[in-house]
Amino acid sequence: xxxxxxxxxxxxxxxxxxxxxxxxxxxxxxxxxxxxxxxxxxxxxxxxxxxxxxxxxxxxxxxxxxxxxxxxxxxxxxxxxxxxxxxxxxxxxxxxxxxxxxxxxxxxxxxxxxxxxxxxxxxxxxxxxxxxxxxxxxxxxxxxxxxxxxxxxxxxxxxxxxxxxxxxxxxxxxxxxxxxxxxxxxxxxxxxxxxxxxxxxxxxxxxxxxxxxxxxxxxxxxxxxxxxxxxxx
Numbered sequence: 001x002x003x004x005x006x007x008x009x010x011x012x013x014x015x016x017x018x019x020x021x022x023x024x025x026x027x028x029x030x031x032x033x034x035x036x037x038x039x040x041x042x043x044x045x046x047x048x049x050x051x052x053x054x055x056x057x058x059x060x061x062x063x064x065x066x067x068x069x070x071x072x073x074x075x076x077x078x079x080x081x082x083x084x085x086x087x088x089x090x091x092x093x094x095x096x097x098x099x100x101x102x103x104x105x106x107x108x109x110x111x112x113x114x115x116x117x118x119x120x121x122x123x124x125x126x127x128x129x130x131x132x133x134x135x136x137x138x139x140x141x142x143x144x145x146x147x148x149x150x151x152x153x154x155x156x157x158x159x160x161x162x163x164x165x166x167x168x169x170x171x172x173x174x175x176x177x178x179x180x181x182x183x184x185x186x187x188x189x190x191x192x193x194x195x196x197x198x199x200x201x202x203x204x205x206x207x208x209x210x211x212x213x214x215x216x217x218x219x220x221x222x223x224x225x226x227x228x229x230x231x232x233x
Contacts, residue, residue: 005049047074049074
């Protein structure tokens with residue numbers, strides 16, 4: 001996946017719309033719905049760019065921008081329904097890199113994201129997020145073969161990791177056991193397709209143990225067909 005775009009907005013439909021367009025362009029995403037969790041997740045995930053709404057619960061966008069700027073030069077694009085000159089000036093004075101007024105065209109937002117990344121060098125951080133998938137509390141990093149559930153590093157052998165990463169990188173798509181065997185073990189593998197069931201069971205035991213009950217993702221069995229990594233809107 002591409003660089004990590006952090007979407008912060010209390011309107012879930014707006015977050016989902018942005019996520020769809022951003023991921024279509026090859027970026028990975030993570031989301032926060034209030035100012036407090038925005039600061040926490042920023043420090044945890046170290047995103048490459050932040051799309052930050054101003055009107056947020058708990059901490060408004062101005063305060064979130066201040067706290068991010070106190071520790072990082074990560075690019076920030078402010079998102080708001082307000083269009084007054086004062087808001088634009090304040091956002092830029094606090095360190096925002098750009099300002100987009102709602103309602104906006106998603107294609108325009110994507111263009112601005114790319115422009116800001118180019119303008120700022122697009123090399124924020126050390127590039128460790130290049131092959132990292134991020135879904136609501138779980139991070140799956142292909143470069144390090146590490147899976148984090150919140151702050152907890154899960155012990156996962158290579159084949160379990162590769163199976164989880166493959167399903168998660170093709171979210172909401174169903175794969176049969178034979179397809180998964182071919183993708184992960186290769187065509188030369190002559191083992192039983194139940195190998196997939198065993199690995200899925202082990203993965204589930206690990207990722208379900210500390211998973212938030214309100215998480216929007218799950219490793220789901222499609223009876224009579226196979227498995228998928230389901231991500232709900």
